[in-house]
Amino acid sequence: QKEVEQNSGPLSVPEGAIASLNCTYSDRGSQSFFWYRQYSGKSPELIMSIYSNGDKEDGRFTAQLNKASQYVSLLIRDSQPSDSATYLCAAVRKTSYDKVIFGPGTSLSVIP
């Protein structure tokens, strides 16, 4: 079982729709969670961080965390073609040092 799992996609949504990206993690001790966006040929860019159960909103992005279900999601409202990218979910696993585990990423395509 992978530590952080995501649907690989591709996920296609029409412009203006809500894109929903899901992520599950296996380590119950994970405390911090992140969503990164990566355009083809570029390095990842931090979009959202979430540390406690519930929703966290930032502009068109909403991150949701449910530690009991070990589930993290990212909603993108009013999706734009520029949102087309690969979205990486990450969780911090406590070891002797903080280790960030990345999921394989979900490819999102927003169709004009």
Next chain:
Amino acid sequence: GAVVSQHPSRVICKSGTSVKIECRSLDFQATTMFWYRQFPKQSLMLMATSNEGSKATYEQGVEKDKFLINHASLTLSTLTVTSAHPEDSSFYICSAVRYPGQTLGNEQYFGPGTRLTVT
């Protein structure tokens, strides 16, 4: 903001030579930096964790004698690919950890990456 730079952005070298890649945190101090490798259409693969003032921690399967990491200061980590071979051609990305105050956060900020091609 939290800006991380990487140099060079692209490098082409001949097989058998060594290449050094620099990673700098420009507006914050980073006690921890990470080095990743990414092959086309694949996810990030963590190579090693670089801690300022101590030896790097390498992931399983990564040769520490081939990928030399030096975290000389709180703003600079270097990765040297020694005796490079064509199979080392990849996209190398560093990240620096910025701790947001007293929270549990561990936000990583990525450099723009270095595309290495070994001929």
